[in-house]
Amino acid sequence: MGRPAPKSSRGLRTRAALVAAAREVFERDGFLDARTSDIAKAAGVASGSFYTYFDGKDEIFAEVVRQLREEMLHPHVRERTGVDDPRELIAAANAEYLRSYRRHARLMAVLEQVSQVDESFRALRYERGSALIERNAAMIAELQRLGRADAALDARATALSLSAMVSRTAYLVFVGGEPVPFDTLVETVNRLWFNALRLS
Amino acid sequence: MGRPAPKSSRGLRTRAALVAAAREVFERDGFLDARTSDIAKAAGVASGSFYTYFDGKDEIFAEVVRQLREEMLHPHVRERTGVDDPRELIAAANAEYLRSYRRHARLMAVLEQVSQVDESFRALRYERGSALIERNAAMIAELQRLGRADAALDARATALSLSAMVSRTAYLVFVGGEPVPFDTLVETVNRLWFNALRLS
Amino acid sequence: MGRPAPKSSRGLRTRAALVAAAREVFERDGFLDARTSDIAKAAGVASGSFYTYFDGKDEIFAEVVRQLREEMLHPHVRERTGVDDPRELIAAANAEYLRSYRRHARLMAVLEQVSQVDESFRALRYERGSALIERNAAMIAELQRLGRADAALDARATALSLSAMVSRTAYLVFVGGEPVPFDTLVETVNRLWFNALRLS
Amino acid sequence: MGRPAPKSSRGLRTRAALVAAAREVFERDGFLDARTSDIAKAAGVASGSFYTYFDGKDEIFAEVVRQLREEMLHPHVRERTGVDDPRELIAAANAEYLRSYRRHARLMAVLEQVSQVDESFRALRYERGSALIERNAAMIAELQRLGRADAALDARATALSLSAMVSRTAYLVFVGGEPVPFDTLVETVNRLWFNALRLS
DNA sequence: CATGAATGAGAGTTCATTCAT
């Protein structure tokens, strides 16, 4: 699956140029209207060269998303070990997520579009991929066990709902243009989490 | 814009058959893969007859959505005058919305898809359509004024976020197949609203 | 399988024009070099109209071959009941086949080409399709039983070989241009059959 | 025409590897579906290296066929001098041909395919190549002159037909899978020759 | 001599929309 990786540095450069061009084209045109030939042109290569590295639009989009994930996860998120106040943890995660979303809003919009169209990209969305929900559910359950969160809530349904709330609101604001200032958004979302969980 | 409404009863019947067929086809194939010729075939008319009544796929989809809104709003929602306990009001609205969503899940999925693709359908979604957000925001502000809801929350951002939470979670469960029992979903969502607002 | 049959007489005409055009194009260009767009153009219709009636080159070629078979089998072959001298029967069948082959030489050449390329057209060749071999084998076995043909021959292998001889020689002469006069060809082939079988 | 023969032993090795690889690829994929890049890959060289030795697919195929002819003709055929019973000569030639055909069935199938597609390869086939037909015709004429073969037959047409019979039947059995045991095939073909010629 | 990336013309196919009957 997928074309063989380039063996020369020239190939490496061309491939990278294609991915960068794809990102631009996807952001500009959306997934459906993007044409492989436009990506090739934007990368400054012949249309056929696209197929030296990718099997089609899906493949290169997957690569773009892979890069996006790196950019959204790497920075600070996991490195925040040592923090054990759940409020701080949640607040930091939300803020980080919203900052990332804002930075990559156009691409997130495309990802959202693709998720609706292509089953296989569903998993890449915030609320589902990578067991984020499960991790949050576990955290909530633990807080409930410690008597620090509302015990009447179903941990998993709560994790799902609150995560959905953050990602969806981010979409409505950064992509949909709902007029909410960034700081207000972060504060509101955080406070809603705390209140919702009845975090002591 | 739009084709003239049919005058004969035969024309009325054909038009209705097309709309019903469109709904089936959209539910089965999604918006993008639905072909006008398939809709015509499903309605038992010639492909050309489609254009006697509609200008294209968008037009007939708009009609289907118009019907959907009728079905989702009419029943009991607005008629629930006289109730003034905010908890009951919110709980009833959420439950009703989730029930509707479940009933029309396939079409809601298509609507979601279309929203991503076609700018002009964005407005039809739950969180924005018909000033629902604004009404919720007003309600929240009123509760805050009465000292019955967390005064620290931004009313509009809160209305937006909580509405987004409900609709997005509905999507994840009813369309995406997230395994959450219906009653758990309703209870969780309601409780999250109450907690989030600190409804006294 | 296959596109729906035309429902109007106009459609019938267009379909027929496409088949006729296909025959010309196949005879002129061979199967591999024939383009569906050329067939459409030769039929005087838009390139897309081709697909109103056929799924692709294979489909229309199959239709051309179907017509060819009609033309090659109908005329006199089966109607020659009442003849029971095996020599006459064989001679008549060979002569008829060779006459047909000569008449349709160009198309037979294309059919030969396609048989080499596409598994699914193999069966259309003379030596295999339609149990011709089996019928000949049965005839040979019967003659052997009556003591009128060389009993030492394997009936089926003989039928296969002699049929192959006729069709292949026809190909070499009518398509390949081997310089053998028609009458010489018929006489030689007949005499070879008689001798080979030792028909008394 | 054709690229210059390699001078270094390294070049010699590469060229030989390409020819061997070509043979495998042709047998596996047929002529039309074989890609020069696959041949290069199978030979363990870069795709561009192919063109150091050959001008294209046709060229290397010609080389493969040249090798095939060597293998099919060299062994015993010509060395059988001293035999002058025509029956033995014919029987030996047929048996040898059929044995060779069976051994190289896959490649013969490809050769057959190519003959249909490429004019310039027609001449390589059994029935025409290298004056075999003419030699057979001369032999038949001689036998007729000696009164040992049916004088009523046209010598050349007969040579053509009987040769065609053998090669075509071989194709049908070894490539087409017609169920005829090898020994039955040889015996039948031989006896058909003898009978057909009325060899005394 | 070997490498492997780059090229780009070209063919098949789809389907929304029109319109003569």
Next chain:
DNA sequence: GATGAATGAACTCTCATTCAT
């Protein structure tokens, strides 16, 4: 009003061949 055939622009993907390194 209904029919259904006709249209044709648009886009993807392949692969033999070249050539700079």
